Amino acid sequence: MTRTSSEAQSGRTPPSRADRRQTRRLRRFDSPWMNPKLFWGLGLLLGIVAIGLLGRLFWNLDLVFTGSNTLKLPPVGFENLRRQEGTWINPLGTDGSGRDMLALIIMGAPNSLFVGLLASLIGMTTGIVLGFTAGFVGGRVDDTIRVLSDVMITIPPLLILVVFQSAFGDVSLTMMALLIAGFVWQSPTRLIRAQVLSMKRSGYVQMAQLSGASVPHIMFREMMPNLVPYLFGSFIASVTTAIVTAVGLEVLGLGPQRIPTLGRTIYEAINAGALIQNLWWWWGLPTLLLGVMFIGLLLINLGLDEVSNPRLRKLS
């Protein structure tokens, strides 16, 4: 919207070269997508991905095996209760069974993000399909989808998944993401259905219908662009829900048993009494990383809010 108005203005009076450069610069900074919160949030998440990627290149991941190092070593510059000092062999210390914390984090941190992204990608796709179907088809189909999403939004995913995983035992990371995806499609479905219903009555959609545009055209060319900020916001919200659920399962001792995850590391640390033994790096580092992840997601969400809602932008 800002772009069209500024173009209309510049179209009226032929601007000088300096003027044009000025408007271009203003426009660049005025772009709602150049939002500091969005920027920082993405930065934090990319940082975690970078730890995972660079770590795999530059760090010896065999250190992640049980008993491959001295037990309960502190990070470099600290001392544990047995007066052992941290060494550069294990710069972030080791856990209670001698696994290198750095290697654990390199392997584990991207896993949580992966579960979150995969689960909400699937949930989102389902939500878009169901939401559009409900909004467009209406009638019985709409009723069914609406009631089903109302029902499923009430059921806390953690508890059904606890039943599932305790019955099935070990699950893979992908399987866990698929299971969580079964619980993050509801809010996108509701959101999109509501938006589609209100857009259906709007002038431009009716115009398109009158001019004989096909249903896919209306969906993807007329409606979809208006939904983009909502979709992104909803996507980030479901990534957060998915990661919270995954970490919850891991902390309860469920989830993947054979690959390192941040939640499972916390689970083992609590069970081994790491809090009393002052082994803060054992539970603290995964907690810190998860915290960074959630703060990153929150910042992205706040940023997206400001992108889609200009009133908030002025406020802060």
Added chain:
Amino acid sequence: MPVIPAAYLKNRLITLVLTVLIAATLIWIIPRLSPVDPAEIALGRMASGAGTVANSDEILAQLRASMGIDGPLIWQYLSYIGNVLRFDFGLSTASFPTPVSSLIAAALPWTLGLMILSLVITFLIGNLLGALMVWDRSPKLVRVAIPAAMVFTSIPPILSGLLLMWVFAAKLRWFPLTGAYGLTVEPGWSLDFILSVLHHGFLPALSIVIVTFGFWALGMRGLMITVQGEDYVKLAEAKGLRPRYVLYRYMIRNAILPQITAFALKIGLLVAGQVLVERIFAYNGMGKLLYDAILNQDFPVIQGVSFVIILMTAISVFLVDLLYPFIDPRIRHDSA
């Protein structure tokens, strides 16, 4: 007095019944899809206790019958639904002849107490801070500090719980590390016991409060912005009413109502978060019961706890939906 239209009531009731039914069905179907046989696990536990088990086939059949996993599936399902509606989840396999329902009945008050306490505190603090963020007379510090504190709101309570535990229980030793009351006090309505419960409950409650108040504050901020521009607020100010009076009586009172519906959508996440907080604090509630059951592969308890928590969630959502028109008479349920 507003009247709830029959159509709306019917709609909400159907949702409630469907929610409970679908949850119960999922809890029933999922273990049956799994290759793991709970009767064999129970038998294995016996065998490891006694060394050998004579006439194991008979015992296995008995165990299957007691767990409701014999006979035709449809019959199993119907009797299961019947049992669940009477809160009969069978016997715990880990602590054998104890009925699951009595284990849950012992844990439930702790969970409900912690939940209601932390919820009330969060609601009050969150909404007040959210309102102060918008109010043009609040001190500058408040306006800067609250958005900064908002960062914590994205963190699940389990992480804040760990941090608080470490700082206040393990390091400073101001609060006990685990449990819901001290080992030396006798449960009962004595002052010692109540103090001990409060002492033990402080950290779990705080770890929920500091990560959830921001949700209310953010919502309240948005609502206050709309209320701020209303004519009646301008009029109240023009009349020369005290600003504080305008804030509480005119702005917050009108802005707070939609917050109550927001609550309905958030209940599920709050409950799940609290289950995990109880697990790390080894607090005597449903979370600890669930965690112990997972450790012992005690399927009847896992199913019972999951069902009861889902039921609680569904009923609270239902109640919030029904109570809302009484709280806010502006809402009409014409075409809900």
